[in-house]
Amino acid sequence: MTPDEGGALSQQQQRRSLLVGLLRSIASVAVLTALYYLAPLDQKAGLGSLTALIVGLVAFGALVAWQTVAIIRAEHPRLRAMEALATAVPLFLLLFSATYYIIARERPSSFSETLSRTDALYFTVTVFATVGFGDIVATSETTRVLATVQMIADLILVGLIAKVIFGAVQLGLERRKGRLP
DSSP states (O other): OOTTTTTOOOHHHHHHHHHHHHHHHHHHHHHHHHHHHHSOOOSOSSHHHHHHHHHHHHHHHHHHHHHHHHHHHOSSHHHHHHHHHHHHHHHHHHHHHHHHHHHHHHOGGGBSSOOOHHHHHHHHHHHHTTOOOSSSOBOSHHHHHHHHHHHHHHHHIIIIIHHHHHHHHHHHHHHHTTSOO
C-alpha cells in the first residue's frame, strides 16, 4: 500500500497545508491589526471602556473554547493550533492595547508620555513579554491596576491556554489515529 492509499499526505500536500495555514495565520494577524488601527476608539475612559474590555475578554475565552474543539476535530491538529494561536494571542493583546489607548487619550497623565495606538500596542507587548523597557510607564493607579491585571492574564494565557491548546492537539492526534471517536 502506498502512503497515499494509507491516508498519509504526500510531502507536496503537507507543504501546501502548511503554506495555507501560515497564510491564514498571517491574514488573521493582519486583519486584527487593521481593525485595531481603524476602530473608532474615541469613547471616554471609564465604565464603558472597562465593560468593553471585559466583553472582549469573554469573547476571547469563547474563541479559545471554540478553537479548542476545532483543533480536536481538525484533520491537522498541529496546524490548526498554530492558526488558533495566531488569532487568539493578537486579539488578546489588541484588547488591552485599545483599552490603554482609550485611557491615555482621556487621561494623558496616566502614562509617562502621550500614547498613540502604536505606543499603546508597544506598551502592551512589553508588558506581555515582561521586558518592561521603562520608556513608557503606567503612572496612574488605574493604569497600574490594569497593567497588573494584564500581567496576571498574560500568565494565565501562557500557562493555561497553551496547556488547553496543546492538550487539544494531543486529543486531535489520538482521534486521527482512531483511538478516540
